[in-house]
Amino acid sequence: MLHCNKNHLVVLTVALLTASVAYAGDSPSEINQRIGNGDPVAGRDKSALCQGCHGEDGNSVAPTFPKLAGQWSDYIQKQVREFQNGARYNETMSDVAASVDNFKDLFDIAAYFASQKQMEGTPIAASEEQNLYLEGEKLFTQGNERxxxxRCVKCHGEYGKGQPLNNNLFPVIGGQHKEYLVKQLTDFKTEERENDRSGMMLRITTRLTDHDIEALATYLSREPPALVPAVASAPMPAPTLPLAPVVISESYKILMEDRPVLIEGTNFGIGAAKLKKTANVQLDGVVEFATTQPDRYWK
Ligand code: HEC
Ligand code: HEC
Structure with missing residues (x-):
């Protein structure tokens, strides 16, 4: 009974602490899940020192200080413990971590930052960033077969906002500072930072060039297009698919002959030579399939 009341209290306090719910990741149940076993209200006072660098609500101003707002408390605890025991080292942070000298304080401090409205990116700054953003998005969501x-999205979730279920040691990275992200990815790659379990991030970053890192950090630190009106309202580029199946099959000829694809339904508008949108969707499926079969079908 007492337990039940306490849980209610936590949800309520969290609702009060977070000004507005802007992200899917900020629903009360998700915030509650992020908080873990600490007390966010006690953590607010206990984290006064931390707030000096990481920001009052966990949104730091200096781009080399990571944002902690809406981060998983388990991940925050792990990092602080590792700064303490030397598994992760940073001149500034390692000294400060030593000042958190008991678990209860660490749980509460982590819970406080975890309870905050999740970190958000800044708008795309300059037009030249748009291409980097798109490159980063592709790498993040699809990886690079060559x-x-x-694919980062597998572990870090959509937009790097974390996985809602049971993956609380995969940090939230979407909305983080670009400079900080570049530094961490580079640190993993050069083995400056080695506290990732079974070298997960080392194996991933050795496949990334400096340019890839820049693109990924741009993507992760900028607002998703849906939140950037200028980008969101830009017209979708016209599909580059050719008009008729005959032309399409030129590149996928062997595929089509080998495995004929039946596109059902009426795919042309009345009196029009242009394929309907619904047909494009199906053709996209064909194209996607073909690209997964480079050895067999690709010329
Ligand atoms: C003087 C500034 C400063 C203060 C005060 C400070 N930090 Fe940090 N913190 C840093 C810096 C800088 C880093 C990034 C280290 C790096 O680049 O690897 C960091 C990193 C972290 C990280 C890792 C974040 C991540 O995304 O991996 C956590 C967690 C953290 N700090 C928690 C705390 C807590 C808790 C306190 C208070 C007890 C605190 N910090 C106080 C500067 C500070
Ligand atoms: C197999 C799962 C997995 C994949 C795939 C993965 N990561 Fe990670 N990543 C992790 C884990 C686990 C950590 C936390 C390591 C630790 O505990 O310190 C991490 C940490 C990070 C951090 C540091 C976060 C911080 O706050 O300091 C960044 C940045 C990052 N990953 C970016 C990426 C990018 C970009 C990709 C894709 C190129 C990627 N990750 C793919 C598992 C993964």
């Missing part, structure tokens, strides 16, 4: 770069 270099063997693995």
């Amino acid at each position: 270099t063997g770069a693995f």
